[in-house]
Amino acid sequence: MAEPFEDMFKESKVFANREVLSPHYVPHNLIFRDKQIQEIAKYLTPSLRGERGRNVFVYGKTGTGKTSCIKNVIERVKNLPVSKAHISYINCRIYNSRYRVLQKIVSDYLPLYAKRGYGIVDIYERIISWIEEDGKVLVVALDEIDVVKDLDDLIYTLTRANSDIKSGGITILGISNKVSFKEELDPRSLSTLYENEMLFPPYNSNELAQIIKERVEVGFKKGMVDQAAINLSAAIAAKESGDARLALKIISRAGEIVEENGLDIVGPDQVNEAAKYAEEDIAYELINTLPEHQKLIVYAIALLSLQGSRYKRLNEDGEMYLFSGDIYDKYVSVANSLQKEAKSSRWYRKYIADLDMQGIIVSYESGKGIRGHTKLIKLSYQPGKIKDTIERTLNKEA
Ligand SMILES: Nc1ncnc2c1ncn2[C@@H]1O[C@H](COP(=O)(O)OP(=O)(O)O)[C@@H](O)[C@H]1O
Ligand SMILES: [Mg+2]
Structure with a gap:
């Protein structure tokens, strides 16, 4: 029998850094998204100055870079010398109810109260008095906001907080992959959330090719990926939906196929084969996270x-x-x-x-x-x- 862990420490012939190809990796450099990053920053500026800014709603199809851009902006804010503004990034797939979202805010800033057992009113009042202490502005970035079960209640609570708070306030930054989400919202939530709105357009094939190319340069060993393979991955993803995540998944799958079969280079054939699997992978992920x-x-x-x-x-x-x-x-x-x-x-x-x-x-x-x-x-x-x-x-x- 072959040693089961034999391959574990063997160096890969294909990959230089697998991590940068994983779907969880947040790239530092987001090409083609300068305008969007600037715009988010502009909307957040009042909050960073300590005034309650207007709420923002960011939407666009999956894989158009919304999550990466928001995280990028949050990182930049961390490096600014601002004292009263705080941004909580909340992934609503995990924190999918009003209670869980408020609990997450508490655990970010008031860990003493994060233990189980506090009721919603307690948690709410804790947050309010923490904000009022010195007139803080809290920006709540709710990613994949559409999966929150009692979203109208959550929005109502966060908005109401602003009338309860004597100094400081809360700004909501909502993010959604659902382009038609607007139609599902209660009119009151809608007018609250959409004070500003921002669309992330899908990437075209050229843009995807450049995104892949940058990642291939770090993720793969030199010369392992044919330009034709990059272009084909980009074209497939562009045709599908302009999804950068799909494009990157295809190229990394293609790399695995090359590695498993001891081939020399990632070419169009491997990309075609990988594309079949990559779309399925994404579909299964999607199904797993359905309501x-x-x-x-x-x-x-x-x-x-x-x-x-x-x-x-x-x-x-x-x-x-x-x-x-x-x-x-x-x-x-x-x-x-x-x-x-x-x-x-x-x-x-x-x-x-x-x-x-x-x-x-x-x-x-x-x-x-x-x-x-x-x-x-x-x-x-x-x-x-x-x-x-x-x-x-x-x-x-x-
Ligand atoms: N402009 C970009 N430059 C480099 N990589 C990007 C860019 N946009 C998206 N990506 C990559 O695509 C993946 C999906 O992006 P993400 O921000 O999660 O999209 P969304 O939140 O819109 O679904 C990210 O993991 C990131 O690696
Ligand atoms: Mg996202």
């Missing part, structure tokens, strides 16, 4: 897709689709078996539209068929794999 009931719906679709043909219908192109009604029934039974209350069919239709928009499913309205007017739905990815991924996360949460 609970959407995840259960996707799970129900995966289960039905794997079941016998009773539920499936062939369309004119010979592809298998499911009836929306069958999926809803399955979803209800899945939810019940997990002791969760299923959402109404009205919510269900809204979730289906969301999943469609995110490319996780494909759906279309049937003409007048056997069951009258209905929606036909198909998963965009392999049902078996999706079922496994979701089961893993459901077990973890249970």
Whole structure:
């Protein structure tokens, strides 16, 4: 038997620094985003001077550099000689409720009160009196703000705080990947959040090629990556959605393929192969982080897709689709078996539209068929794999 850890300390022939290729790496240098960084800085300037600034809402598709730019600006602020301004970066995928967000603020600045067991009112009052002590301005950067469950309450609380606070204040910096998020908000939250708004446009193919090139220079060994491979990764990601994360994922996957197969250089063939996997990886990540009931719906679709043909219908192109009604029934039974209350069919239709928009499913309205007017739905990815991924996360949460 080969030594299981044999490869662990072997030097890579392909990579010089894997870390800079990881999705968690925040680059210091964000090309093509000077304008956006300047603009965020401009909006934050009043807060840094100790006046409550206007709230800002930053949005744009995934992988357009929003998180990186915000973190970049926060780093710069840390180096400024300002005493009264504080910025809390909050990833709402983790802190996904009003309570958790307030708790995170407390744990950033008042660790003594971060222990469990304090009620929301206590935490709120703590934060207010900490701000009032010397007229601080707190900027709360809420990344992926759209996943906060009780967002209207959170916004209301943070806004109300400003009328309770005698000196100082709170500014909200909301960030979202959901371009259509505006339409979902309560009008009051909307007018609060959108005092200023800023769009991050998708990168085009040339921009992506340069982003990849810079990263390849640090992440790969010299001469390991063909320019044609860089251009192709950029073109694929640009066509997909202008997502820099996808572009970087493709090139690093391609590097792994080269390493695993002992090839000499990363070329277009490896990029093509990697692109197939990279898109799937991202899809699975996306599915794992879906809100609970959407995840259960996707799970129900995966289960039905794997079941016998009773539920499936062939369309004119010979592809298998499911009836929306069958999926809803399955979803209800899945939810019940997990002791969760299923959402109404009205919510269900809204979730289906969301999943469609995110490319996780494909759906279309049937003409007048056997069951009258209905929606036909198909998963965009392999049902078996999706079922496994979701089961893993459901077990973890249970
Ligand atoms: N302008 C840029 N220059 C270099 N790398 C970038 C740039 N924009 C995005 N990236 C890379 O793409 C990845 C995704 O960016 P991110 O800021 O997370 O996007 P978003 O928050 O909009 O989804 C980051 O990890 C970063 O490595
Ligand atoms: Mg982000």
